[in-house]
Amino acid sequence: MSADPSVFLMGEEVGEYQGAYKISKGLLDKYGPDRVLDTPITEAGFTGIGVGAAYHGLRPIVEFMTFNFSMQAIDHIINSAAKSNYMSAGQISVPIVFRGPNGAAAGVGAQHSQCYAAWYAHVPGLKVLAPYSAEDARGLLKAAIRDPDPVVFLENELLYGESFPVSAEVLDSSFCLPIGKAKIERQGKDVTITAFSKMVGYALQAADILAKEGISAEVINLRSIRPLDRAAINASVRKTNRLVTVEEGFPQHGIGAEICMSVVEDSFAYLDAPVERIAGADVPMPYAANLERMAVPQVDDIVRAAKRACYRTVPMAATA
Amino acid sequence: MAAAILRRVTHTTAAAAAAATPRVSPLPLLARGISDSTDTITVETSVPFMNHIVDPPSRSVTTTPHELLTFFRDMSVMRRSEIAADSLYKSKLIRGFCHLYDGQEAVAVGMEAAITRRDAIITAYRDHCLYLARGGDLVSAFAELMGRRDGCSRGKGGSMHFYKRDANFFGGHGIVGAQVPLGCGIAFAQRYRKEGTVTFDLYGDGAANQGQLFEALNMAALWKLPVILVCENNHYGMGTAEWKASKSPAYYKRGDYVPGLKVDGMDVLAVKQACKFAKDHALENGPIILEMDTYRYHGHSMSDPGSTYRTRDEIAGIRQERDPIERVKKLILAHDFATAQELKDMEKEIRKQVDDAIAKAKESPMPDASELFTNVYVNDCGLESFGVDRKVLRTVLP
Numbered sequence A: 001m002s003a004d005p006s007v008f009l010m011g012e013e014v015g016e017y018q019g020a021y022k023i024s025k026g027l028l029d030k031y032g033p034d035r036v037l038d039t040p041i042t043e044a045g046f047t048g049i050g051v052g053a054a055y056h057g058l059r060p061i062v063e064f065m066t067f068n069f070s071m072q073a074i075d076h077i078i079n080s081a082a083k084s085n086y087m088s089a090g091q092i093s094v095p096i097v098f099r100g101p102n103g104a105a106a107g108v109g110a111q112h113s114q115c116y117a118a119w120y121a122h123v124p125g126l127k128v129l130a131p132y133s134a135e136d137a138r139g140l141l142k143a144a145i146r147d148p149d150p151v152v153f154l155e156n157e158l159l160y161g162e163s164f165p166v167s168a169e170v171l172d173s174s175f176c177l178p179i180g181k182a183k184i185e186r187q188g189k190d191v192t193i194t195a196f197s198k199m200v201g202y203a204l205q206a207a208d209i210l211a212k213e214g215i216s217a218e219v220i221n222l223r224s225i226r227p228l229d230r231a232a233i234n235a236s237v238r239k240t241n242r243l244v245t246v247e248e249g250f251p252q253h254g255i256g257a258e259i260c261m262s263v264v265e266d267s268f269a270y271l272d273a274p275v276e277r278i279a280g281a282d283v284p285m286p287y288a289a290n291l292e293r294m295a296v297p298q299v300d301d302i303v304r305a306a307k308r309a310c311y312r313t314v315p316m317a318a319t320a
Numbered sequence B: 001m002a003a004a005i006l007r008r009v010t011h012t013t014a015a016a017a018a019a020a021t022p023r024v025s026p027l028p029l030l031a032r033g034i035s036d037s038t039d040t041i042t043v044e045t046s047v048p049f050m051n052h053i054v055d056p057p058s059r060s061v062t063t064t065p066h067e068l069l070t071f072f073r074d075m076s077v078m079r080r081s082e083i084a085a086d087s088l089y090k091s092k093l094i095r096g097f098c099h100l101y102d103g104q105e106a107v108a109v110g111m112e113a114a115i116t117r118r119d120a121i122i123t124a125y126r127d128h129c130l131y132l133a134r135g136g137d138l139v140s141a142f143a144e145l146m147g148r149r150d151g152c153s154r155g156k157g158g159s160m161h162f163y164k165r166d167a168n169f170f171g172g173h174g175i176v177g178a179q180v181p182l183g184c185g186i187a188f189a190q191r192y193r194k195e196g197t198v199t200f201d202l203y204g205d206g207a208a209n210q211g212q213l214f215e216a217l218n219m220a221a222l223w224k225l226p227v228i229l230v231c232e233n234n235h236y237g238m239g240t241a242e243w244k245a246s247k248s249p250a251y252y253k254r255g256d257y258v259p260g261l262k263v264d265g266m267d268v269l270a271v272k273q274a275c276k277f278a279k280d281h282a283l284e285n286g287p288i289i290l291e292m293d294t295y296r297y298h299g300h301s302m303s304d305p306g307s308t309y310r311t312r313d314e315i316a317g318i319r320q321e322r323d324p325i326e327r328v329k330k331l332i333l334a335h336d337f338a339t340a341q342e343l344k345d346m347e348k349e350i351r352k353q354v355d356d357a358i359a360k361a362k363e364s365p366m367p368d369a370s371e372l373f374t375n376v377y378v379n380d381c382g383l384e385s386f387g388v389d390r391k392v393l394r395t396v397l398p
Helices: A027-031 A043-055 A067-082 A117-121 A134-146 A198-212 A230-240 A255-270 A289-295 A299-309 B002-016 B065-090 B105-114 B128-133 B138-145 B179-192 B211-222 B268-285 B312-322 B324-334 B340-363 B369-373
Strands: A007-011 A036-038 A059-063 A097-101 A127-129 A151-155 A183-186 A191-195 A217-221 A224-226 A243-246 A276-278 B041-044 B050-052 B060-063 B120-122 B199-204 B227-233 B260-264 B288-293 B384-386 B394-396
Touching (some): A027 A036, A043 A059, A043 A067, A043 B179, A067 A097, A067 B179, A117 A127, A117 A151, A117 A224, A117 A255, A127 A134, A198 A217, A198 A243, A230 A243, A230 A255, A243 A255, B065 B105, B065 B128, B065 B138, B065 B324, B105 B128, B105 B227, B105 B268, B105 B324, B120 B179, B128 B138, B179 B199, B179 B211, B268 B288, B268 B324
Parallel strands (some): A059 A097, A097 A151, A127 A151, A191 A217, A191 A243, B120 B199
Antiparallel strands (some): A183 A217, B041 B060
């Protein structure tokens, strides 16, 4: 926002309230009400206004309090933003960022817990990013704002509260990350584990447990869901020969399904075991704490799947 | 002689309009000297403006012989083009959806006369004539309809997706009502940049009930956006009459706290007057609604005969009593700004111009296969994309 006067932020409670999750704290005082706009609770309206402003050359950041509410505005994200550059043969570009928390929080129930990565990553014309660490958040958000295309930026409410060590390079004001490149968070040689957002942390914990049992897991932080870094994923699988995909969202037609297909298409001969998939349970998110725990992947689930991929588990019954 | 008149015409056109870009290429006016005078005359609008929480503009509109002849010409080009598009669709050269504007020309032409090319226009899918009014040329319009390389969207958009960015024409939208918040967003950018320009945000009586319209209007009013919501009320949302779809079909009042005017949309001078008034109002006070009482002779689209939900008598009646081109013609003849024969000759010229454009558009080839993958992104260097069978067609975007 300080570098480019055409960047502005709009959303519910982003200004005076300092942000529903305090992400925009201090911005209203710093940039004023012309650039930090509190909107009424009208997603379809303000998302359309944001996209229209982008048509005319501004660089809006539209915040959804959570991505569950983006469904009210999804027509504008897809039909008004993603497809415009193509339909107009390049006349109308849409340099906009749609951002906000995505996926499950804790105990917020079925309507407030959905992961939209697969929904938005489905659409050509959109770019979809999912940061994990503080470094990711900073570098990817700047890249998203600078990018001339519409970007869906999927944050995570529970990660807002986590701290991460950062290097001096990350703290430098010019730090930016490329879109479309995954990060190898942890090198390994026995099994590849892909994850994004909060699940990266779980995958790293799983890798620690697996290491104690002699399995060296390579953890890939996808960072970019669309475009997917197929090259990095395939290179890793060609090295380890085994793959576990991890995501928080509903399993059917999810991110893991796409990653599996990509590996089958490009690296089939390198697979020594079937691809394993860990995803959220195929149910709306329940409220009760024990049920919620069963509905979201836990570290143990990732460990178990990795062992299966390495043929190191005791066979167990398929159904509960 | 004709050339001299032509030079005088283009000079006065440039002087009269604030915009720099030339319009549809001027037709040679005939040697006798159809009056190209810029002496003003005053004409009364057909009916007074109906108003909602704002004082209406005067019914007396100033115009010139030159302007009236330009109106006649521009509307005739639009009329002829839409009828030609009908034939092209029936011969299967145009595919998919085709929504025609004939009958509604006065709205596009009157609006354009009141504003500059720095002001913005956005509309839904009945967009061919708005494109022409904004300076779009006939060849690129027909080429786009036929999905050819020289189309205004290089064949990638089709009938519903015409754009002209350099004239601030933002399309061309297929989702009913979506263009309304988008137009408010364009106005937001205009105000943000302190441009002193406005956006005309067009929608139909069918779209007038969309929730997102009211969401956007609320914000436009809160933030005093320089947007004019223009309801092109042709009285039918696809096949549903306005009184069956809207509890209150007084669309100019539906803004509640937002002022509105109801305008005879078949009277190009009334449209011009209302749009001028609305532009000044929007720059000072924020949003205003203009309801244009207009009519479409064709059905909703080419797959709708337009007669299952309205009578042929009704259509014929409007053509008889309220046709916008006939109205301007009568005015021109009554003031002796041209003879009937001269106007007939102009119409012949226009017919030829349209036919020539179609012939030229037909020569344009289909887009190259590589165009399948262009413009998916602005910044797409190195990104992968896939055809139907990615083992056959897999590419790195240019």
